[in-house]
Amino acid sequence: MTTTVESVHPAESVHAAFERCAAATPDAVAISSGDTRVGYAELDARANRLAHHLRALGVGVESPVGICAERSVETVVALLAILKAGGHYVALDPRQPRERHATLVKEAGPDLILTQERLLPQVSGLARTVVLDDPELDRTVLSGLPATALGTEVRPGHAAYVAYTSGSTGAPKGACVPHRAVLRLVQRNNFLTAGPDDAFLMFAPLAFDASTLEIWAPLLSGARLAILPPGEPSLDELADAVVQEGVTVLWLTAGLFHQMAEGPVARLTTVRQLLAGGDVLSPHHINATFAALPGVRVVNGYGPTENTTFTCCHIMEEPVGDGPVPIGLPVTGTTVHVLDERLREVPDGATGELYAGGAGVARGYVGRPDLTADRFLPDPYAAGPGARMYRTGDLVRRRADGVVEFLGRIDNQVKVRGFRIEPGEIEAALVGRPGVKDACVVVHTHPESGKRLVAFFVADDSVLPAGLREAVAAALPPYMVPSLLARVDALPLTRNGKVDRAALEAREIRERPETNADFRAPGTALERELAALWAGLMGLDEVGVDDDFFELGGHSLMVTRIVAHVAERHGVELRPRDLYLSSTVAELAEAIEGSAAG
């Protein structure tokens, strides 16, 4: 008789689903790490022993257990053991300072932290500790404990883990995710195929919820979890590890995906499914990936931690055209509503906020009923009574074919000269242009000229800012066209691999930007005066006399200032439209001289 994972009833818990895999394929490799191989039955037995130990230390249903550990076999054993004992894990990121661990421990309340020898100083004193890689633990404690399951009754609504995210205010929020939500992500979903021939790379930090997919998708599918050694790998080290471990499914944050597509992507020959997300993906890099890896499937995975890793996925199997890459369709077990401020559905094609309902919705934020009630609302569109949906804070629109397009964060929404603007929409328009690899749009506030939109972009040398501006102007309303387009080699990233918007908001641009014209210094006194005026208004060190006013970042408020200046100093009444006709310092000087002479 053969038992397949698919033929049995849906599991009640993550560890029960794993146990069924272990029973079905006890000898299959569950974890690989360099030369180390751990089979399913062995992993199950090791986790059971540790679970008995955790139970003896007081861990039961709904107990939070801290884990501060690097990627390793014993870390995976520990996660399973925590669940088997009925508890849920609270990841403490080893890269974070001890004070942050203290804050999280105080809030999430674990009185036990599982850690590794070299990380012990980071967490000792915050709670009782178990050192997972202490040889004495195995020899004197675990070896004497049963290898059989505890048989704890854990239900789908019980907590599996708490993942902390940084709120916009900076205070960390711990999203409490139930077993049901993890199962809906990794079992029989519509964005991933996973089976015994697959290997997933354990790469994301435990504190980052991509790890939910990386760890539990393989272990609940009879596949293999390949562990990348601890530390931050270079692109080449990452590619080496992928090939050596035979990784077939790989998750990369958008920033890293773009770097990989520029770098050693062609070496990822074992990868059949490449998932990327967390920020806007560029068609250029997706197509570079298809060119380097024929037959690969690229998935744009979108979703907040509060709806368990993925909410929507867009699956691509062939090169894509220019234009924004959609976030696709809701993942299995998730419903997506596009709503206005009063929670009413907006028509297809209209901009609204994405609300996610279904089995992936988290329980809420640990210890914060107010924040929970603010973000987790009654779901009037659910099939069953009393359901909730999560308010993502993301602006989207749904196409007539059901595919969802991401437009940006409500938090990032900015107001410039009275217009409400979504930077994500501009970024998507930029990244959709041929040759443009990445873009980030922020607001700079200049003491003279007020707020202006600045687009930082990464592109081939063939892409010129003037041409890019024209293309964007053809696609977007005038108030959304960036005042300044600044080329950069790469966008700065935060430690979680997201674009560091704050760094770009703080980056001062005083250098004259690239324009269609070569630099020519002012010749006449009037040209010098006008060039100095423009440079002052625009916050630039210098401007050339053939530079176009709008390419330099000029806008209508500056036009008013220039008109006033010329009237006062030269007694010439320009009309604002004169500046649109004579849009360089040289042309404007000529126009002024012409008027004064006439």
Added chain:
Amino acid sequence: MAEAAEAALDSWTIVVNHEDQHSIWPAGRELPPGWNEIGFTGDRQACLDRISTVWKDLRPLSLRS
């Protein structure tokens, strides 16, 4: 006029479901199935502040032992 419209946009009522999960809902709108008002309405922040004082255990009711 504009202020009245804004006030109407920020008028919420506290609701609770069978799992004792609390949330807010636009005041005056028909309640979604399975949700009941607790009898407190106000602006968003007032409702959230009140929820902090009445909802102490975030575990679903059916999972509290």
